[in-house]
Amino acid sequence: MNIRRVVQADLPVFFEQQIDPEGNRMSAVGPRQRGDFDAHWTKILADPSIAIRTIEQDGRVAGYVGCFHRDGRLEVMYWLGRAFWGQGIASGALSTFLAEETRRPILARIAKRNPASIRVVEKCGFKRTGEDIFTNRAGESVEEYLYEL
Numbered sequence: 001m002n003i004r005r006v007v008q009a010d011l012p013v014f015f016e017q018q019i020d021p022e023g024n025r026m027s028a029v030g031p032r033q034r035g036d037f038d039a040h041w042t043k044i045l046a047d048p049s050i051a052i053r054t055i056e057q058d059g060r061v062a063g064y065v066g067c068f069h070r071d072g073r074l075e076v077m078y079w080l081g082r083a084f085w086g087q088g089i090a091s092g093a094l095s096t097f098l099a100e101e102t103r104r105p106i107l108a109r110i111a112k113r114n115p116a117s118i119r120v121v122e123k124c125g126f127k128r129t130g131e132d133i134f135t136n137r138a139g140e141s142v143e144e145y146l147y148e149l
């Protein structure tokens with residue numbers, strides 16, 4: 001596994017990965033449709049305060065890892081295509097990213113229904129600081145844990 005700068009050719013792969021129903025069930029955020037996805041990634045790649053990296057596994061685009069500001073606080077984000085789950089790739093990628101991205105504190109917000117992602121942040125040293133409820137793109141209220149490193 002390695003992480004590298006995002007290139008335009010990665011975006012169609014990210015698009016397919018983020019519409020995966022099982023990934024959306026876990027993360028509870030809901031997929032972006034094409035126009036929304038394109039606008040979102042154009043903003044991400046143009047924003048110097050956002051650090052974002054493509055995760056590669058054996059030369060294939062496995063997903064992305066990065067961080068962005070929400071309400072003035074830095075927060076991690078990551079997503080892997082289903083073919084890459086269960087191999088330690090997210091934990092390795094987040095840990096590698098956090099060695100590059102040294103700004104702290106850095107938060108994680110994870111749906112309670114997403115034990116794999118909870119495990120990923122805990123393996124990377126994040127501590128649980130609280131709980132919250134967010135409204136996802138489908139208008140559903142989702143319980144989440146708050147973590148901080």
Ligand SMILES: CC(C)(COP(=O)(O)OP(=O)(O)OC[C@H]1O[C@@H](n2cnc3c(N)ncnc32)[C@H](O)[C@@H]1OP(=O)(O)O)[C@@H](O)C(=O)NCCC(=O)NCCS
Pocket residue numbers: 022023024026027063078079080081084085086087088089090091092109110111114115116117119120
């Ligand atoms: C969540 C996600 C990033 C995990 O990626 P991954 O590469 O499979 O994660 P890793 O293999 O590094 O680690 C997963 C850990 O969770 C554990 N795990 C997986 N499913 C689990 C479950 N149902 N219950 C408890 N632990 C579970 C694994 O055993 C592993 O822990 P271990 O190393 O101690 O054995 C990936 O499934 C994904 O991208 N999902 C869709 C999007 C998403 O949820 N993004 C995160 C939003 S906060």
